Amino acid sequence: MFPLVRAALGLAAIGGLLMFFKPLLVGILKAMVLVVRPRLTKEQRDARRILRDGRMVQRMINASHGPSHAAELRAMASRT
Secondary structure, X not given: OHHHHHHHHHHHHHHHHHHHOHHHXXXXXXXXXXXXXXXXXXXXXXXXXXXXXXXXXXXXXXXXXXXXXXXXXXXXXXXX
């Protein structure tokens, strides 16, 4: 009986400590992720966004039905 109560109290204490230190633990975890995989610079993110948008427009042009849709899509892409 007593070992079961003791284990339950120990588990509750560990859970309470984890909940109390949750913000600290989350911050440490995020810092470790940044060490392994650093964030891209703003220029790199912008370049990836431009490439992604260009690929999307190209897929739309390839899927369009006729030259007028393709021309319209190209005109829209040149404005951005």
